[in-house]
Each structure stands twice: as C-alpha cells, then as structure tokens.
Amino acid sequence: MVQQPDIECDTSVSAPTTTEFPRHPLEGPRLTLRSIFYPYGFPIEIRTNSADVLRQYEAMWGMFEKQHTTDLIRADVQVVTSDANVCPPAPAYRLILPLMIGSADADNYSIVDLERSHASIVISQAALRNPLYAQYFLLGVPACCITTRYTTPIHAGCVGLHGRGVLLCGDSGAGKSTLSYACARAGWTYTSDDACFLLDQGFGRRVTGNCHQVRFRPTAVELFPELSGLEITPRAAGKPSIELSTQPMRHIRRASTMGIDAIVFLNRNWDRAPQLVPGSLEAARKSMREVLFGSVDTRAVQHKAIDRLLTAPLYELRYTKLDDAISLLRGLVGDGR
Numbered sequence: 001m002v003q004q005p006d007i008e009c010d011t012s013v014s015a016p017t018t019t020e021f022p023r024h025p026l027e028g029p030r031l032t033l034r035s036i037f038y039p040y041g042f043p044i045e046i047r048t049n050s051a052d053v054l055r056q057y058e059a060m061w062g063m064f065e066k067q068h069t070t071d072l073i074r075a076d077v078q079v080v081t082s083d084a085n086v087c088p089p090a091p092a093y094r095l096i097l098p099l100m101i102g103s104a105d106a107d108n109y110s111i112v113d114l115e116r117s118h119a120s121i122v123i124s125q126a127a128l129r130n131p132l133y134a135q136y137f138l139l140g141v142p143a144c145c146i147t148t149r150y151t152t153p154i155h156a157g158c159v160g161l162h163g164r165g166v167l168l169c170g171d172s173g174a175g176k177s178t179l180s181y182a183c184a185r186a187g188w189t190y191t192s193d194d195a196c197f198l199l200d201q202g203f204g205r206r207v208t209g210n211c212h213q214v215r216f217r218p219t220a221v222e223l224f225p226e227l228s229g230l231e232i233t234p235r236a237a238g239k240p241s242i243e244l245s246t247q248p249m250r251h252i253r254r255a256s257t258m259g260i261d262a263i264v265f266l267n268r269n270w271d272r273a274p275q276l277v278p279g280s281l282e283a284a285r286k287s288m289r290e291v292l293f294g295s296v297d298t299r300a301v302q303h304k305a306i307d308r309l310l311t312a313p314l315y316e317l318r319y320t321k322l323d324d325a326i327s328l329l330r331g332l333v334g335d336g337r
Helices: 051-061 131-139 141-149 176-185 218-222 281-289 296-309 322-333
Strands: 033-037 044-048 073-080 092-096 099-105 108-113 118-124 151-154 156-161 164-169 189-192 196-199 206-209 213-216 241-245 257-267 275-278 314-318
Touching: 033 051, 044 051, 044 141, 051 073, 051 131, 073 141, 099 131, 099 141, 108 131, 108 141, 118 131, 118 141, 141 151, 151 296, 156 176, 156 196, 156 257, 156 322, 164 176, 164 281, 164 322, 176 189, 176 213, 176 322, 189 206, 189 257, 196 296, 213 218, 218 241, 257 281, 257 322, 275 322, 281 296, 314 322
Parallel strands: 044 073, 073 118, 164 257, 257 314
Antiparallel strands: 033 044, 092 099, 099 108, 108 118, 151 196, 156 164, 156 189, 196 206, 206 257, 213 241, 275 314
C-alpha cells in the first residue's frame, strides 16, 4: 500500500473578504433608515440618515392609506450639517426634463427624475428645524412623481352629496377652500379643499385628494369662528394660511376619492341674485391645462384625462353668501334618488 503524504492545513488563513473603501466626502452619509408612505394612496419609499425626517413624513403622509399598487416611487433624503442657524430662503425651481430641480442654497436642494420616479433631497439641520418650510419646499417634492406619472393635478376642491361629487374650480382666492369647508359643515362629504388629482388610467372621472386637512386664508376667521386663535402658517411655507386637521371632526364625513358628476367654477363676487349658469368648456380646458408640466407624452395622457373629466356637466356658480352657494349646489346634485 502506498502511504499518502501528510497534508497540513493552514487554519490561520481566513476566507477572502471584501475590502471596504472609505467613502468620498462628496458621497454624503449612508441612508440606513427607510419607511414607505402612501400620499394620496400611492407608495413612496423614503431612505434617509435622519429619524427626524421620517417623523416629518409621518406628520405629512402618515394618515394616508394604501390604495394603489403602482411602482414604488423612491426618495433619498440626506440631512447635512452646516454652520447656518436660520431657515433658508424659498428655493428657485427649474424644469430641465426629465429633471425638476429646486435650489435654496448649497445645503438645501432637490432633484426629481420624473421619468425614473426618483427624488434626491439634501436638507440642512437648520431647515429641518422649521417643519413648515421643510415639508412645503423640500420633503414634499417626491409627490411630483404622482402628479406626472399616475394622476392629473386639478386646481380645485371636491365635495359630494348623496354619492354625487362636485369639483369646485377657480383661481387662487376664488373661495374653493371656504366653500368646500362650508359644504362639509353642512353635511356634505369632504375630499379636498384646493388640490385634486384626477386618476389617469381606467377610473373614469374619479379624483383623489387630502381629505385630512383644510387650509384657509387668515380672513376665513370672519366666516368660521372656530378658526379663531389657530396658528397662521408663516410666509416661508407659502401663502399665509390657517391649517386645520379634519381628523378630530366627528361631524365631517371624509372620503379620499370621489367620482365627479359636475364641475363648477366659482364667481363669489357676484352682486346680484345668486345663480348657477352653464360654464365655458374652452375656458375650463385652458384653465386645467395651464398647471400641467412634464414630458410631451405625459401631458398628452393628462390632456386626454382632462377631456374625459370635462364630459361632466359644467357650470359657473355666481354668489356672494356661502349659504346661497350651498343651496344652489344642493339643487344641482338633487336628493340622491
């Protein structure tokens, strides 16, 4: 028998390991925290290096529930240290398709790739200490992917009665929020006060909105005494306003989506008898198209969605007093039978 040579094993040699190189300063910190939120029912994944960022997203979007199984929108939010101690200025925005870029300063900016549905956000600790600013100008920008990929934004409030939805349209200051809220107080179902999103594919004339909040101009205190003493949002977060959560209001019915049975443009500076008259189709189409942005293909889809929406009856509501406006709208939707 041939004797086999002894073979010695060197147990001191370990398995090969992957070399981890130090991160370049330009790369920023690792984003080890993540969570998924569902603004307007659409999934957005947030990755960040800050627990405070996730808390702010919870405050913004935590009340929304999942409604759609669309591709995941992704957002990377990097919090950086800086010497600044004051809130940054409002960002300037540029659309360089497929990118939407917002820049306040070197430590506060956002880049949204509308084609890839991906947002990159850099925000300073100083900005993060001002939640109204942070949420309005920076943290909220991933939702732009919702308004260019899955929905068509409509500058309108939305309420419903007896299962029939009414879109309340008009320019800024037309009275959409006050009339939406007044209808809700009068027993209507509330979906949105100022911003609706028409679902683009396969949903007919259905819109979604933020039924969890209503935002007023400070002068609304004269109409609704319950707003007295509420905080006025600083101008850094947009137009001065009073924000009111509808969640504690047991007397207000809410619905995150609503089918649209009538479109009403508001004219609240009418000095004669209140009336509801036929509206202008071309004026409505022009008004709704003006707020759209995105690629040529995206806007083509949205134009079709608007044309589909405009198959609903179209009116102009002329009024001064809210009670008169609600009465005319009630007559428009009927008694539900």
